[in-house]
Amino acid sequence: xxxxxxxxxxxxxxxxxxxxxxxxxxxxxxxxxxxxxxxxxxxxxxxxxxxxxxxxxxxxxxxxxxxxxxxxxxxxxxxxxxxxxxxxxxxxxxxxxxxxxxxxxxxxxxxxxxxxxxxxxxxxxxxxxxxxxxxxxxxxxxxxxxx
Numbered sequence: 001x002x003x004x005x006x007x008x009x010x011x012x013x014x015x016x017x018x019x020x021x022x023x024x025x026x027x028x029x030x031x032x033x034x035x036x037x038x039x040x041x042x043x044x045x046x047x048x049x050x051x052x053x054x055x056x057x058x059x060x061x062x063x064x065x066x067x068x069x070x071x072x073x074x075x076x077x078x079x080x081x082x083x084x085x086x087x088x089x090x091x092x093x094x095x096x097x098x099x100x101x102x103x104x105x106x107x108x109x110x111x112x113x114x115x116x117x118x119x120x121x122x123x124x125x126x127x128x129x130x131x132x133x134x135x136x137x138x139x140x141x142x143x144x145x146x147x
Contacts, residue, residue, distance in 0.1 A: 003051045003052045003053045008052065009052075012052075017029075017033065018030060018033075020049045020051070021047050021048070021049055022047065022048040022049070022050070022056075024048075025047040025048050028045045028047060029045065029047050029061065032044075032045050032061070033063070033074075036063070036065040043062060043063055044060055044061060044062040044063070045060075045061055046058065046059070046060050046061070046081065046085075047059050047061055056082075057080055057082045058080070058081045058082045058084070058085040059078050059079065059080060059081065060078075060079040060081050061076070061077075061078055061079075062079070063075065063076050064076075098114070099114070102114055102124055102126055110127055111125060111126065111127030112124075112125070112126045112127065113125050
């Protein structure tokens with residue numbers, strides 16, 4: 001994930017744990033490290049980091065803070081979620097593009113329908129009837145996925 005040796009990673013994290021965190025994400029990471037939780041009382045946050053080769057990775061950062069024998073400890077897990085975030089961004093771009101097509105509906109199409117398969121509803125329909133009157137409907141029940 002970090003594309004360096006464990007020793008190099010530990011040295012970089014020890015010297016400045018936030019140095020590889022994207023500027024926009026540093027406040028969230030710093031808050032978690034300083035307070036033991038996020039403002040929402042979570043023990044994890046999602047950040048972007050640069051690895052040793054300068055590539056951007058998305059990291060789900062989990063921390064547990066505890067004391068034992070008079071010493072304070074932090075237990076950390078980093079999960080590489082880069083693939084998941086890239087898929088999420090592609091899906092959002094596709095949704096935005098297709099939604100734009102609905103909004104720019106033209107008379108050369110019979111109908112444009114956006115269905116929410118998770119909730120089993122038709123969120124929007126745009127089309128023309130036989131009298132070429134444009135209609136728009138929202139939030140109608142439809143079949144759920146797999147039905």
